Amino acid sequence: MSYQVALTFEDGITRFVTCGPDETVADASYKARINIPLDCRDGACGTCKSLCESGRYDGGDYIEEALSDEEAAQGYALPCQMTPQSDLVLRIPATSEAAKTAAATHSSTLVALEKLSETTVAFTLEPDDRAALAFLPGQYVNVAVPGTDVTRSYSFSSGPAEGQVSFLVRLTEDGAMSGYLRDRAQPGDRIDFTGPMGSFYLRAIERPALLLAGGTGLAPLLSMLEKLATEPPAHPVHLVYGVSADRDLVRLEALADYAAVIPGFTYDHCVKEYVTGRLEPRHLNDGDVDVYVCGPPPMVEAVRAHLAEQGVTPAHFHTEKFAPTGTAALAGAAR
Known part of the structure; x- marks a missing residue:
């Protein structure tokens, strides 16, 4: 069985990799051309030590100098040794640039525009590559405002399993996105966005x-x-x-x-x-x-x-x- 692993980097970029049966997170990451910090691959150096924020895994074999019992109890693991037993969210101690990866850009079609109140509009996009778009609930993307050279950041208001993605916008007098949504937007418009990004996302509910x-x-x-x-x-x-x-x-x-x-x-x-x-x-x-x-x-x-x-x-x-x-x-x- 395969599992999805979200790698969240220090600069807010999130990338997703798929781990096959008995495949380590490090192997799956390198297969996806994401170079997470790594030296030994043997559980001996601790260079890849990362915090698992959600999910279950087998920590594999490693020495005490690489990962102490106390760190393991806190949720730290070694991607070079760990194999997922569920979907995971893993905080990587490096920037996406250091890992030689970047946020992906997705093209989409505007399929719905709804004025929820005098001040708030919701818009919905249908990504061309929805199967390739994964995000954690709470994250955001940078949206290119059609007809301009600016981008604006909006959090998903839809869940990660829905076929289309939706956002909420507060209308402002001179806002670039506000002007577009208020005056020019039409279903069928093409809109690009980049992401997902952000460290504000839902963790496992382990307490109220x-x-x-x-x-x-x-x-x-x-x-x-x-x-x-x-x-x-x-x-x-x-x-x-x-x-x-x-x-x-x-x-x-x-x-x-x-x-x-x-x-x-x-x-x-x-x-x-x-x-x-x-x-x-x-x-x-x-x-x-x-x-x-x-x-x-x-x-x-x-x-x-x-x-x-x-x-x-x-x-x-x-x-x-x-x-x-x-x-x-x-x-x-x-x-």
Whole structure:
């Protein structure tokens, strides 16, 4: 049986390789012309040591100097020795450039354009090579705006198993993508995008999870929920969605649908207040919680400050900050 392995690099690029039965991750990577850090191939040097964030594997044979028992218990493994026993997400301690690989560019056709509110538009693309496009729920791509020489970054709002890919865009007065979607876009338009990218993606649900969205920061969380709808979590998941005005609220029906099919999933929304105002102690679970936050920088920092004030240190705190103008900001994707 073959398994898919997502290799996430330090610069946010993600590449996927397929491991055959009893094939090591390193062998599959080199077969795909991805040169992950490697010296010995014998489990002796530790050069390829990487953190497995999701999935099961056989760690293979190696010496203590290459990988200690403590590191192995934390989820570290040696790609030159490990063989997958499920799909994996592996964090590689190198840039994609160092591994002599890059994000792929995909051509697609605009198949749907939906105005969700006065301020928000959804658009859907049908990639020419959908079978070759793999991404982790929460990641983003750089979209080339038709008729211009600029690109804008948008997170997938659709799940990784869907045949088409969708995105949410907040309309702005002078935005390049906003202008295109508002004035010129027509089904059948050709659109290129590059990716996937980003370290903001859903990890294995090993404890309660808290998802917090500001505005169109809801997009990557919808992608995560689509994944959870097909692979129900064993722990509760709560989402809080905040917007500046009633007219900005979108996809509430989708959230209700997910609440009906995902065991333990609940959600809330708020207008003109930070999402922290809707948090209760049970959502924080005394710190034994994984937190995912996507929204404008002030909102993300407000969440961080709120947790500090409550004396709560989450098990994991994953963030994506974006600039509503459409330019990449900090470590996040713009919408």
